[in-house]
Amino acid sequence: MAAAAAEQQQFYLLLGNLLSPDNVVRKQAEETYENIPGQSKITFLLQAIRNTTAAEEARQMAAVLLRRLLSSAFDEVYPALPSDVQTAIKNLLPGFLQAVNDSCYQNDDSVLKSLVEIADTVPKYLRPHLEATLQLSLKLCGDTSLNNMQRQLALEVIVTLSETAAAMLRKHTNIVAQTIPQMLAMMVDLEEDEDWANADELEDDDFDIRYAACNAVGQMATDFAPGFQKKFHEKVIAALLQTMEDQGNQRVQAHAAAALINFTEDCPKSLLIPYLDNLVKHLHSIMVLKLQELIQKGTKLVLEQVVTSIASVADTAEKKFVPYYDLFMPSLKHIVENAVQKELRLLRGKTIECISLIGLAVGKEKFMQDASDVMQLLLKTQTDFNDMEDDDPQISYMISAWARMCKLLGKEFQQYLPVVMGPLMKTASIKPEVALLDTQDMENMSDDDGWEFVNLGDQQSFGIKTAGLEEKSTACQMLVCYAKELKEGFVEYTEQVVKLMVPLLKFYFHDGVRVAAAESMPLLLECARVRGPEYLTQMWHFMCDALIKAIGTEPDSDVLSEIMHSFAKCIEVMGDGCLNNEHFEELGGILKAKLEEHFKNQELRQVKRQDEDYDEQVEESLQDEDDNDVYILTKVSDILHSIFSSYKEKVLPWFEQLLPLIVNLICPHRPWPDRQWGLCIFDDVIEHCSPASFKYAEYFLRPMLQYVCDNSPEVRQAAAYGLGVMAQYGGDNYRPFCTEALPLLVRVIQSADSKTKENVNATENCISAVGKIMKFKPDCVNVEEVLPHWLSWLPLHEDKEEAVQTFNYLCDLIESNHPIVLGPNNTNLPKIFSIIAEGEMHEAIKHEDPCAKRLANVVRQVQTSGGLWTECIAQLSPEQQAAIQEFLNSA
Numbered sequence: 001m002a003a004a005a006a007e008q009q010q011f012y013l014l015l016g017n018l019l020s021p022d023n024v025v026r027k028q029a030e031e032t033y034e035n036i037p038g039q040s041k042i043t044f045l046l047q048a049i050r051n052t053t054a055a056e057e058a059r060q061m062a063a064v065l066l067r068r069l070l071s072s073a074f075d076e077v078y079p080a081l082p083s084d085v086q087t088a089i090k091n092l093l094p095g096f097l098q099a100v101n102d103s104c105y106q107n108d109d110s111v112l113k114s115l116v117e118i119a120d121t122v123p124k125y126l127r128p129h130l131e132a133t134l135q136l137s138l139k140l141c142g143d144t145s146l147n148n149m150q151r152q153l154a155l156e157v158i159v160t161l162s163e164t165a166a167a168m169l170r171k172h173t174n175i176v177a178q179t180i181p182q183m184l185a186m187m188v189d190l191e192e193d194e195d196w197a198n199a200d201e202l203e204d205d206d207f208d209i210r211y212a213a214c215n216a217v218g219q220m221a222t223d224f225a226p227g228f229q230k231k232f233h234e235k236v237i238a239a240l241l242q243t244m245e246d247q248g249n250q251r252v253q254a255h256a257a258a259a260l261i262n263f264t265e266d267c268p269k270s271l272l273i274p275y276l277d278n279l280v281k282h283l284h285s286i287m288v289l290k291l292q293e294l295i296q297k298g299t300k301l302v303l304e305q306v307v308t309s310i311a312s313v314a315d316t317a318e319k320k321f322v323p324y325y326d327l328f329m330p331s332l333k334h335i336v337e338n339a340v341q342k343e344l345r346l347l348r349g350k351t352i353e354c355i356s357l358i359g360l361a362v363g364k365e366k367f368m369q370d371a372s373d374v375m376q377l378l379l380k381t382q383t384d385f386n387d388m389e390d391d392d393p394q395i396s397y398m399i400s401a402w403a404r405m406c407k408l409l410g411k412e413f414q415q416y417l418p419v420v421m422g423p424l425m426k427t428a429s430i431k432p433e434v435a436l437l438d439t440q441d442m443e444n445m446s447d448d449d450g451w452e453f454v455n456l457g458d459q460q461s462f463g464i465k466t467a468g469l470e471e472k473s474t475a476c477q478m479l480v481c482y483a484k485e486l487k488e489g490f491v492e493y494t495e496q497v498v499k500l501m502v503p504l505l506k507f508y509f510h511d512g513v514r515v516a517a518a519e520s521m522p523l524l525l526e527c528a529r530v531r532g533p534e535y536l537t538q539m540w541h542f543m544c545d546a547l548i549k550a551i552g553t554e555p556d557s558d559v560l561s562e563i564m565h566s567f568a569k570c571i572e573v574m575g576d577g578c579l580n581n582e583h584f585e586e587l588g589g590i591l592k593a594k595l596e597e598h599f600k601n602q603e604l605r606q607v608k609r610q611d612e613d614y615d616e617q618v619e620e621s622l623q624d625e626d627d628n629d630v631y632i633l634t635k636v637s638d639i640l641h642s643i644f645s646s647y648k649e650k651v652l653p654w655f656e657q658l659l660p661l662i663v664n665l666i667c668p669h670r671p672w673p674d675r676q677w678g679l680c681i682f683d684d685v686i687e688h689c690s691p692a693s694f695k696y697a698e699y700f701l702r703p704m705l706q707y708v709c710d711n712s713p714e715v716r717q718a719a720a721y722g723l724g725v726m727a728q729y730g731g732d733n734y735r736p737f738c739t740e741a742l743p744l745l746v747r748v749i750q751s752a753d754s755k756t757k758e759n760v761n762a763t764e765n766c767i768s769a770v771g772k773i774m775k776f777k778p779d780c781v782n783v784e785e786v787l788p789h790w791l792s793w794l795p796l797h798e799d800k801e802e803a804v805q806t807f808n809y810l811c812d813l814i815e816s817n818h819p820i821v822l823g824p825n826n827t828n829l830p831k832i833f834s835i836i837a838e839g840e841m842h843e844a845i846k847h848e849d850p851c852a853k854r855l856a857n858v859v860r861q862v863q864t865s866g867g868l869w870t871e872c873i874a875q876l877s878p879e880q881q882a883a884i885q886e887f888l889n890s891a
Contacts, residue, residue: 480520491527691731708745720748
């Protein structure tokens with residue numbers, strides 16, 4: 001014991017020397033500290049922090065060192081320690097939590113700050129004592145004897161864990177439930193500052209408060225949605241509304257409104273609707289009051305937040321907001337018309353956003369009463385656009401509002417394009433300021449100047465000024481919106497937009513810009529179609545090489561998937577002949593590399609899953625990587641689908657370089673998404689290349705027959721679809737396999753859980769496949785035996801495309817007066833009527849599809865026969881009878 005005490009005393013001296021102004025003493029102390037073993041270091045630091053008789057400076061130094069050790073260096077220090085030391089550190093945690101508690105009551109928040117940092121950087125360290133950590137944080141944040149900063153930090157521990165360790169925290173919903181009242185109580189605790197209400201914007205020091213009290217609601221709503229809203233919506237909405245009405249405290253009102261915005265943005269519509277009436281009335285009364293205050297005192301911050309709250313509620317409520325439209329629109333228009341002073345620019349921008357979101361929510365019919373006024377207000381603002389300063393916050397709000405108006409008005413919006421496009425193109429063309437700097441220059445440029453840096457090594461950094469990048473991204477997204485909504489009405493602008501967008505596929509400063517550039521490509525081609533094939537081909541040649549190169553070089557998986565998806569859409573628009581030999585060669589190499597990378601990544605993740613440090617947090621990360629990888633695989637499938645549907649069997653020699661990799665995807669040991677998408681690719685080979693596809697049958701036929709009964713419904717669906725197209729498009733070589741497939745398909749359809757939510761799509765593909773075998777290969781099966789069963793399985797509800805296939809075959813059978821389908825003396829007609837009625841009720845019959853007319857003719861023929869019609873209708877439920885009538889009226 002004496003030796004341990006002596007060692008601890010030596011450590012106090014060391015801590016003092018670490019603070020020494022003498023460089024030699026300090027350097028020597030740092031070397032000594034570094035050489036102390038990890039376990040001893042943590043023990044000494046904890047004891048120093050908890051020793052109230054030790055010098056205050058030494059205790060604070062210990063807290064700083066412990067924080068450093070447990071956060072930034074944890075992943076380096078911890079794995080290298082012996083297992084008994086690791087266990088000791090996991091056990092030395094209750095002591096750390098006690099130190100957090102003790103230090104707070106000695107008016108020291110440095111240890112609590114270290115807990116926030118640990119929650120942020122290494123939350124898994126807290127896992128063994130997560131309940132204790134949360135309970136301590138909750139106790140501290142609810143203790144009014146502590147200062148405001150300490151209570152905020154305690155709440156921040158909970159909120160940070162909800163971000164970094166959501167899966168761990170979901171098991172402790174009781175803590176989340178107890179935290180909500182604390183957050184709301186802290187909002188009310190804030191002291192009023194008269195100067196605050198006259199400020200131009202929420203100051204930085206205000207955001208700490210926002211984060212701790214208000215933003216926590218939004219953060220948790222995001223991290224735990226929709227479970228969070230289901231459990232706490234009643235308390236949260238009621239408390240926020242009550243807090244917003246605290247007329248004595250403007251700051252509380254503004255932050256409560258901000259919290260309401262965060263909450264409603266992620267709230268399911270069904271949960272918000274019961275409170276809509278109460279919410280709207282509160283928001284309206286506060287808005288009217290704050291509008292008066294704006295006029296009398298010039299205070300505006302609360303009004304800004306309330307306007308955004310109204311927009312958020314309307315956006316979630318959609319059509320349910322129609323009854324409240326007239327309550328808000330006059331006041332909102334009044335703000336846009338009159339809030340023209342420079343200090344009210346942000347309020348005006350948010351109000352423009354609010355009006356456009358309300359318009360989109362309630363729809364064209366309701367909005368048209370104000371459309372003309374609103375458009376004139378926007379046009380007036382737009383006319384003054386050139387006089388606006390570059391940092392005017394109205395610019396981004398205007399750009400987004402115009403796009404919403406376009407969605408709302410459709411083709412009628414075309415007339416406004418000459419006014420809108422100039423400023424929009426200007427914003428979309430922003431070129432960022434960039435610089436190559438040495439390390440010293442970089443350190444002299446502060447973050448406040450809006451620069452971000454990437455270290456290039458060799459003492460050099462690449463810098464970019466981020467101002468304007470978000471606006472550029474928004475503007476590019478708006479151009480996508482116009483092309484999508486206006487189609488040929490946008491043709492006048494396709495040339496200048498495509499010249500802007502193609503180079504932006506390499507705009508690595510902002511992911512959103514590259515995504516918008518990719519999304520625009522097939523839409524611009526659609527717009528340009530009206531100018532004829534020559535113009536369209538020229539445009540495609542301008543895009544094609546850049547798109548293929550982008551697929552090969554794009555570093556971000558989310559952006560890559562968008563580029564691949566857009567390339568596939570472009571192929572569909574352009575059709576056969578759009579790719580030359582060089583394109584095919586480059587694309588083949590890229591797709592091969594993507595598939596090889598997919599297999600390599602899977603192997604690496606498998607190794608990580610067998611690692612001894614593998615835990616829930618690691619699994620979450622690996623699962624994200626799995627999902628990303630599979631998403632890229634789906635885009636490979638998209639591209640191959642477009643190429644096969646355009647080029648048919650001509651492309652098979654090129655496809656053979658990818659064949660071994662696609663075969664590998666459908667091996668039995670591979671994860672189900674691999675097998676699903678591998679089968680989908682072979683489905684395309686069969687559908688678009690038959691009967692030439694049979695030369696590859698040795699690779700896919702046995703797996704396809706085997707996988708129709710697979711445990712994974714997604715794999716079953718892909719296999720069943722393949723067997724259906726095999727019957728529909730396959731040549732004579734496939735006949736024996738159609739016979740073999742039938743009992744397998746029937747087994748799936750007749751299994752007890754075939755119609756459950758997760759299985760229904762696979763089952764419906766099996767039913768459709770049985771229909772295709774009977775229709776296209778009738779000599780391979782006993783049609784008369786199978787047909788009554790097939791009729792009993794109709795109609796299909798979920799898979800709309802396959803539903804059309806089955807209805808078409810049903811029409812063939814009825815029109816040929818097939819005796820089994822119609823039954824003796826037409827006794828099966830009521831069953832056929834119920835199938836049609838159910839199809840209408842589930843929107844499985846597309847009214848524009850030719851088969852809808854054929855089915856309607858069948859019904860109308862029976863309608864003329866008097867007694868038979870009465871007999872058929874009498875056997876239907878009232879809902880089915882109404883559906884038949886609705887079908888006849890619209891088909």
